[in-house]
Each structure stands twice: as C-alpha cells, then as structure tokens.
Amino acid sequence: MLVIKDLEKFKSPGTAVTVGKFDGVHIGHRKLLETLLSEKGDLESCVFTFDIQNESKIMNNENRICTEEEKEKILGSLGIDKLILFPFNKDTASVTAEDFVKDILVKRLNCRLLVVGDDFRFGKDRAGDTGLLEKMSKELGFDLIVIKREEFEGSPVSSSRIREEIRKENFEKVGAMLGK
Numbered sequence: 001m002l003v004i005k006d007l008e009k010f011k012s013p014g015t016a017v018t019v020g021k022f023d024g025v026h027i028g029h030r031k032l033l034e035t036l037l038s039e040k041g042d043l044e045s046c047v048f049t050f051d052i053q054n055e056s057k058i059m060n061n062e063n064r065i066c067t068e069e070e071k072e073k074i075l076g077s078l079g080i081d082k083l084i085l086f087p088f089n090k091d092t093a094s095v096t097a098e099d100f101v102k103d104i105l106v107k108r109l110n111c112r113l114l115v116v117g118d119d120f121r122f123g124k125d126r127a128g129d130t131g132l133l134e135k136m137s138k139e140l141g142f143d144l145i146v147i148k149r150e151e152f153e154g155s156p157v158s159s160s161r162i163r164e165e166i167r168k169e170n171f172e173k174v175g176a177m178l179g180k
Contacts, residue, residue, distance in 0.1 A: 001076035003083045005051065007108045010084070016040035016113040017105060019048045019122065023159040024065030025074045027179045028117060028150040033078055035147055036115045043112055044081045048105075050088040065162055065178075084109070097128025101136045113143045119156070120146075152177050 004010055016039065018032045025033075036045055049071075066074070068085075075083055086092065086104075095104070100123050105111040114133065122128040130146050137144040149156045157177050165173045 001080050005085050012044050012110050014043045014112040015046045015109050016043040017046045017111045018115045026157050026177050028157045046082045047080050048084045051085040094124050097123025106140050111142050115145045118146050118148050
C-alpha cells in the first residue's frame with residue numbers, strides 16, 4: 001500500500017474512494033472497505049483520511065483505538081492500494097462540503113466511485129451528507145454506494161462506542177466490534 005501525504009503529486013487514471021478517520025478499523029469500517037474492494041473494478045482503491053497527529057483538539061493519542069502505524073498495517077493487509085493522509089489544519093477544516101467533493105475527490109483524486117456509510121458527514125461544520133453526495137455524484141459523474149451502519153447488540157458500531165466499552169473494560173465487546 002502506498003501512503004500519500006502530498007496530493008499535489010497524486011496521479012491516478014481513476015479511483016474508488018472511501019473517506020473517514022478509520023480509528024480502530026471496526027466492523028463498520030471493514031464493511032465499507034470490503035465493498036470498496038469488491039466494487040472497484042479496474043479503479044485504484046483509496047482510503048482518504050486526515051493526518052490528525054498534531055491536532056489534539058480532534059483526537060489526542062490517549063483517545064485513539066489504534067495508532068497510525070497499526071491503522072496503516074490493517075489497511076495494507078486488507079489490500080488497499082493507496083492511503084491518503086490529508087493534513088488537518090485550519091485551512092482544510094474550513095473547506096465546504098461542495099468544494100471537498102469537487103476539488104479534492106473529483107479533481108485531485110479522480111474519484112469514479114465513492115463508498116460511504118449512511119451516517120457520513122463531511123465538510124465545514126459537517127454540512128455535507130449522503131443527500132448532497134447523491135446530487136453531486138450525478139452532476140460530477142461518479143458512482144456512489146451508501147452502506148447501512150453495522151450494528152452490535154442492537155446499536156450502531158462506532159469508534160466512540162468502542163472507546164466507551166474500553167473505558168468500561170468490556171474487552172469482549174470491544175473485540176467483537178473490532179472484528180476480532
């Protein structure tokens with residue numbers, strides 16, 4: 001897997017992309033990744049995530065389920081072609097949802113297929129959602145697959161839920177939600 005930190009040098013004939021933090025790479029993330037890999041065809045598979053190592057306001061090291069190195073290892077073992085670590089700072093945090101899709105996903109990544117969860121939110125103030133993506137996919141010519149959230153014991157799986165179970169020392173539940 002190629003790790004990319006500078007999109008200025010990124011070139012691809014076409015990508016299949018999923019976007020998120022992917023902290024812990026839990027069973028919901030794995031469902032997104034499996035769909036991405038099974039539906040990509042000849043496209044390069046890309047996981048787009050933010051390089052948040054220096055942004056303690058977003059997620060400090062104590063709150064992470066896995067390290068960046070562990071995440072890279074997991075994603076690589078699943079067969080992802082490229083991991084994009086996009087810098088997270090004041091400038092990138094102010095990018096609107098529409099500009100993120102147009103300028104980053106379509107223009108820079110040459111996204112032809114986007115796979116996201118049904119609760120996906122993005123862009124400045126998390127204003128973008130799957131409804132906006134549906135509209136923009138038609139306008140900009142990329143395919144969109146929206147995946148229903150995975151559940152465990154009747155509730156949605158999320159990184160924040162896993163962190164809560166870690167705090168409670170419910171490691172059997174943590175393992176189940178991480179797919180272990």
